[in-house]
Amino acid sequence: MAVQPIRLFGDPVLRTRASEVVDFDKELRKLVKDLWDTMEDDGGVGLAAPQIGVSLRVFTYHCDGFAGHLVNPSFDVVGDQTQDGPEGCLSIPGMSWNCTRHLHVVARGWNMHGEPVEVEGSQLLARCIQHETDHLDGVLFVDRLDALTRKAALRAIREAEWFGEPAPLVKQSPHPLFGKAR
Numbered sequence: 001m002a003v004q005p006i007r008l009f010g011d012p013v014l015r016t017r018a019s020e021v022v023d024f025d026k027e028l029r030k031l032v033k034d035l036w037d038t039m040e041d042d043g044g045v046g047l048a049a050p051q052i053g054v055s056l057r058v059f060t061y062h063c064d065g066f067a068g069h070l071v072n073p074s075f076d077v078v079g080d081q082t083q084d085g086p087e088g089c090l091s092i093p094g095m096s097w098n099c100t101r102h103l104h105v106v107a108r109g110w111n112m113h114g115e116p117v118e119v120e121g122s123q124l125l126a127r128c129i130q131h132e133t134d135h136l137d138g139v140l141f142v143d144r145l146d147a148l149t150r151k152a153a154l155r156a157i158r159e160a161e162w163f164g165e166p167a168p169l170v171k172q173s174p175h176p177l178f179g180k181a182r
Contacts, residue, residue: 002034003041004052009092009140009157010164011053018048018055018136021071024114028058032069032112035060044090046128048135051091059132064125070117073109073136075129077102078120087127087141093162097153099144101127 007013021028031054039047045063049056060069081103088096105126107119121129131141142153157163 002037004034004038006038006042006051006090007053008162008165013050013053013055014091014140015138016050016055017138018050018057021056021058024112029112031056031058032060035069042090045124046132047090048132050135057136059136061128061132063128064121064123066119066121066125068119069112070107070109070119071112073107073133075105075107075133078104078106083123083127087131089141092142092157095156097145097149099141101130105129
């Protein structure tokens, strides 16, 4: 198992747009395995490479009966329906707030071998795809909250026991949404 420490809110890698993957090689396959092992170990439903300190456009997911990974993903919104519900993040452990996301998306990218992949999702899978793609753009879900909720969220984060701690010293606990439902 290749479990890696998860970077926490405040780490600059989480606010940086990740680079496109250009080499579909052994290192990429190891990264996907590390992401998978770390996501599973921490009970997450998704994990993006920047969350383990690697600024590449890759994420893994395991929710709503679907599991896999996407390299250099993009997504299209299907329809105009949205969903509002609790969302959390392994980089913001133990906290969640209601966040509005598109209800249905279709993601496209590649697998670790450079073969095209398409994933269509609604509900939790759609939320996960949007959340993890945001990570690759340096966006955290708290950025998507309404102004009042975001202010309260940032206050709670600053007051959290783990805030300001280096990632290797913090053992993640499963999150109510992004840490359990599969």
